[in-house]
Amino acid sequence: MTGGGSGIGRCTAHELADLGANVAIIGRKQERLDNVTAEIRDDGGTAASFNCDIRDEERVKEVVAEVVERFGGIHGLVNNAGGQYKSPLEEISTKGFEAVVRNNLTGGFIFMREVFNGYMKEHGGSIVNIIADIWHGWPGFAHSGAARGGMLTLSESAAGEWAEYGIRVNALAPGSIASSGLDTYPEHQRSYIRNSVIPRQPLRRFGTESEISAGIVFLLSPAAAFVTGTCLRIDGAAPNGRRWVLNGSNNNEAYNGFHRAQRPKILEGTD
Numbered sequence: 444m445t446g447g448g449s450g451i452g453r454c455t456a457h458e459l460a461d462l463g464a465n466v467a468i469i470g471r472k473q474e475r476l477d478n479v480t481a482e483i484r485d486d487g488g489t490a491a492s493f494n495c496d497i498r499d500e501e502r503v504k505e506v507v508a509e510v511v512e513r514f515g516g517i518h519g520l521v522n523n524a525g526g527q528y529k530s531p532l533e534e535i536s537t538k539g540f541e542a543v544v545r546n547n548l549t550g551g552f553i554f555m556r557e558v559f560n561g562y563m564k565e566h567g568g569s570i571v572n573i574i575a576d577i578w579h580g581w582p583g584f585a586h587s588g589a590a591r592g593g594m595l596t597l598s599e600s601a602a603g604e605w606a607e608y609g610i611r612v613n614a615l616a617p618g619s620i621a622s623s624g625l626d627t628y629p630e631h632q633r634s635y636i637r638n639s640v641i642p643r644q645p646l647r648r649f650g651t652e653s654e655i656s657a658g659i660v661f662l663l664s665p666a667a668a669f670v671t672g673t674c675l676r677i678d679g680a681a682p683n684g685r686r687w688v689l690n691g692s693n694n695n696e697a698y699n700g701f702h703r704a705q706r707p708k709i710l711e712g713t714d
């Protein structure tokens with residue numbers, strides 16, 4: 444479980460441990476990794492923490508080998524680590540774009556490849572790549588959307604190539620989830636999601652961490668034996684980005700004049 448020290452990753456690590464899995468908790472902040480590991484052990488489960496930046500190829504190789512040695516194999520991989528910042532597309536620097544792509548696409552690719560070479564090629568398994576409903580083009584998240592869209596395509600490619608090895612690969616796209624990770628966003632970004640995103644989503648509420656972990660557990664499990672190369676959207680039916688822009692202005696201050704300028708005249712005054 445990459446990004447297992449907090450939020451959705453932590454919640455899923457608990458669910459998996461409760462179901463009897465041995466869970467490798469992977470991330471950068473050692474204290475958080477150790478806390479989750481201790482919580483799981485206190486509950487009678489089995490877990491171990493592995494400090495690893497998913498962008499560090501050599502470290503990923505080491506961690507895969509360490510996990511195989513420690514637990515005897517890797518039957519499921521959840522590529523959950525990731526994150527982004529909000530910015531109008533034209534203000535994203537090349538460095539920022541590449542940082543987000545590396546964190547949300549390249550790192551996951553490295554993990555998938557190493558887990559394949561280090562264990563799953565011989566034994567099969569299930570891979571779940573967490574993306575985000577912004578893959579289809581949310582305003583303000585062009586870099587992350589591009590990375591998540593890439594991860595979706597990578598998942599589909601891997602599903603096709605690795606089916607013969609008994610490996611299933613799926614993506615899971617959360618919508619706006621009230622996770623401890625989202626709590627770390629600056630207030631203007633959270634209020635944007637609360638006030639501009641949630642009202643455009645038919646279920647009109649945040650999802651919960653456990654609503655995402657339920658989907659991850661399903662995709663990892665034998666119940667999903669015939670499910671591969673797909674994307675499970677758990678997003679309250681959030682609209683895609685283009686529909687979202689066309690169906691009303693973006694109330695966020697940072698966007699005043701940005702989307703309005705692009706709106707068809709016929710929609711003026713329809714907020």
Ligand SMILES: CCCCCCC/C=C/C(=O)SCCNC(=O)CCNC(=O)[C@H](O)C(C)(C)COP(=O)(O)OP(=O)(O)OC[C@H]1O[C@@H](n2cnc3c(N)ncnc32)[C@H](O)[C@@H]1OP(=O)(O)O
Pocket residue numbers: 525526527528529530536538539540542543546575577581584618619620624625627628636640
């Ligand atoms: C429409 C609904 C959308 C809902 C959104 C989806 C909800 C998703 C929620 C979550 O994902 S919860 C997870 C919450 N946590 C995060 O997302 C935080 C994680 N973010 C980061 O770690 C960084 O933003 C990062 C860029 C992904 C990785 O940073 P890294 O350590 O690799 O790079 P840096 O050295 O910090 O920065 C490199 C480069 O990137 C640009 N940049 C980084 N942060 C910002 C920022 N906040 N604003 C503007 N630009 C940023 C910048 O160009 C940096 O270059 P320098 O300025 O350092 O030269």
Ligand SMILES: NC(=O)C1=CN([C@@H]2O[C@H](COP(=O)(O)OP(=O)(O)OC[C@H]3O[C@@H](n4cnc5c(N)ncnc54)[C@H](OP(=O)(O)O)[C@@H]3O)[C@@H](O)[C@H]2O)C=CC1
Pocket residue numbers: 445446447448449450451452469470471472473475495496497498523524525526527546550573574575576616617618619620621622623624625
């Ligand atoms: N909450 C939401 O609304 C949504 C979340 N998502 C995605 O779901 C995933 C989990 O998010 P959530 O639980 O909400 O947020 P968190 O911020 O709690 O989770 C992200 C985790 O990823 C880890 N991480 C980030 N970058 C790296 C890295 N380079 N190497 C190793 N670990 C890393 C972080 O740990 P550490 O810093 O210790 O390394 C952290 O534990 C993320 O990919 C997020 O973008 C998608 C859509 C919506």
